Amino acid sequence: MNRNIIFGILLLFSICLLFAIVTDHRWEDWYITYRASKNLALGNGLVYNIGEYTMTYTSPIGTLFPAFIKYIFLNQSDDFTIWIYRIVCSIVLSSTSIILFKIIQKLQYPTFFYFITLFFFAFSFLIVDNSINGMESAFMVFFEILLIYLLISFPLTETWRYAICFSGIMFTRPDGFIYASILILGFVIFNVNNSTRFTRQNLFHIFKAIGFAFLLFSPWLIITDNYYGTPIPHTIIAKSKVYSFDYLIDTFINYCRNFNGSPNLFLPAYAVNFGGWGLFKPIAQILSFITLFYWLIPGTNKIARALSIASLLMVLYLNIVSGQGPSPWYLPSVITPSLIILTLIANDIYEAFFTNERFKIMKYASIASLIGICIFMFSNFYLGMRMIxxxxxxxxxxxxxxxxxxxxxxxxxxxxxxxxxxxxxxxxxxxxxxxxxxxxxxxxxxxxxxxxxxxxxxxxxxxxxxxxxxxxxxxxxxxxxxxxxxxxxxxxxxxxxxxxxxxxxxxxxxxxxxxxxxxxxxxxxxxx
Known part of the structure; x- marks a missing residue:
């Protein structure tokens, strides 16, 4: 295996493990899900309250994996279960370095940009935290990066590749097909390559892949429908709103009217909601505006523009439709394309200024900006780790x-x-x-x-x-x-x-x- 990939795997795994050792963080929702997982392992059924058939969890992977771990190590403590789950999630997240390296290779970027991307992911507070605190985010990040790689490298006619990736996202989170569809839509809108052009044939293959993904996911839907009386998680039912056209329009208008970027993407949990982060907030706000609206700049990297509009649509989905806008465990889905956008922008700047001696001032300014972003992310990560x-x-x-x-x-x-x-x-x-x-x-x-x-x-x-x-x-x-x-x-x-x-x-x-x-x-x- 390439030594750069090995370095990436070890870096991401080490950061996750260090974060877990220092903080021992277990997100509140871990214990909601784990109560059902533990009951299943003990033979009481996949239920929160024994005898009450209510689906009190959302992620199939995030529920069944801990249940399997508890079943294998039945005599071990609950703390032991979450530590094994943390190690599994850390391995999943660290394996994304393989795909990230392949993306950089496919784009024919200098290896330097691979290390920059690794740094962004290794010191993204919400990605690392939600990979060790009991959430399913590591799996979501993995399948999203895999889908981005597929869109860059393979035509949509490779139906089964996309279907398996789609189904993986859905097993991670049932609404995952929305994130996957949004990513594909971004690539189609900006006609990133011939294989993602908006044609009748490509549209057919997209729906074919989605159809196969639902077919792979359907056993879970059938099992849960028979077991609980509905395949819809009760967590979704409890949080659901009465959606109407007027409601969606009013919510959209109010959200746009008060829109101040999405700084939560680059800050620790609920930093915007409860405050206390001083200068970090406006910096995170600037970064979010750059990643969410880079698609508006003509002539720039098509992949960056595709991921940018996808990130914006994901933010709109979380804030207007699902209502989970500030929820930290949902945000890694948006952070993932946003961090890749930063790498692609860095390459745009490199090609525009670093190869041209006439732009010395811009060259040094861009280097300073990149160093500044790295310092911001590391400082933000360290202080967030101390807080948590x-x-x-x-x-x-x-x-x-x-x-x-x-x-x-x-x-x-x-x-x-x-x-x-x-x-x-x-x-x-x-x-x-x-x-x-x-x-x-x-x-x-x-x-x-x-x-x-x-x-x-x-x-x-x-x-x-x-x-x-x-x-x-x-x-x-x-x-x-x-x-x-x-x-x-x-x-x-x-x-x-x-x-x-x-x-x-x-x-x-x-x-x-x-x-x-x-x-x-x-x-x-x-x-x-």
Whole structure:
């Protein structure tokens, strides 16, 4: 194997492993999925609550792989399972270096650009974090890069190559065909090469590949339909909106009116939503504008323009249709083409200025810009890693896990608990959960639809669970809306507060994200 490829594999794997060792990060959703995975491994069925056939997960790969690991190592701890899964995902992500090298070779770029691309991927916070924190993102990144390579290297007549890649994306995430279709659309729009021209024959082969992909994916749809009564994950049902033409148009107009780029692509989790990242945000904003709108510049690299418009369409899909715009585990799907765009832009600049002595100033300016981007990504990665290390230690293990364990010790087996943050609390309490918006609970979804409400207070008042786990702000809001509910029917049982520990960590960047889940109040129903 080429030594450059070996270097790439070792670099990506080492960075992932280092990140996992330093942070031990497990994303909240890992424990939502893993509760079902563990039940399957133990022989209780692929369910969240034993005996309740509700699909509380989205990714088939992200659910079945941990179940298989747990089944093989049945006597090992849950921590052992996630470490094996982390290693698997790290191997998957590091193997993308093989495809990236092939892309650079196919484009006949200097090897330097391969190392630049490796650097971008190795120090993309959200890609690395979501490859080791229990999410399925490593598989998504792998299949996206593979599809980009296929589009550059093979005609659309190679139906089975595309079909297998398509189905891999769908097994990673059921809506993966949307991302795959958007990438193909970008290549067709800009007529990247003869094999992706918009012709009747190519259109036929595209739909043929999609058809074969759905055929490969269909066994999963049939199995889940028979098992759960629907092939649609309940997580999607719980989060779904009532889509209408007017709704989509209004959402599109409002989003465009307030559009400020997509800096979340180049920042740690929820950095834009909760703030605390100072100068990093405007730099990330500039990078997002460059990658999302590079397609508007005529005469530039067609592949870069194709990936650019694809990235923009993915951002629009996440923010307008699916509603998952800022969700960190969805963003690697957009980050992947965006990072490749940066490499292609660097090559455009190289060809325009570096081979022409008349543009010495632009040459040095472009070198400085590239170095600046690398410094930004490395600094952002390091500070994000430090933030997530304390988030895991103080908030996840020190607060939400402890809430779950306390509930388990102080509740009855048939008690029900209401909360928004389902993962740690639901897993460690092992209780019947009424989460909002109802990813594990058809009762909550039904209640929301029956009462036509999105208010916690109305749902709680209707379902009356034995326990409530609320952030302080949520409790205050419920007391305002239905005062008698919290005065007469529930009593404060315990407060979990880690605000002082967060302050003592002295995080210059990212502290607001930790403070969101620093204070919880647990309420118990009076005379349940």
């Amino acid at each position: 290390k304390y988030q895991q230690k103080i908030v996840e293990l020190g607060n939400r896990k402890q809430i779950g364990l306390w509930l388990k010790a102080n509740s009855k087996p048939k008690d029900r608990v209401f909360m928004e943050c389902l993962g740690y609390i639901g897993f460690y309490s092992n209780l019947k959960t009424y989460d909002f918006p109802g990813m594990s609970s058809p009762e909550v979804v039904k209640t929301r639809k029956t009462l036509k409400t999105e208010k916690y207070s109305a749902v709680i008042n209707y379902l009356k669970p034995e326990w409530l786990v609320l952030r302080a702000g949520e409790a205050t809001e419920i007391k305002k809306e239905i005062p008698e509910l919290m005065q007469k029917e529930y009593k404060l049982a315990k407060t979990f507060d880690v605000r002082n520990q967060i302050s003592m960590a002295k995080l210059k960047y990212g502290e607001p994200f930790l403070q969101v889940d620093a204070l919880f109040e647990v309420y118990q129903k009076v005379n349940p």
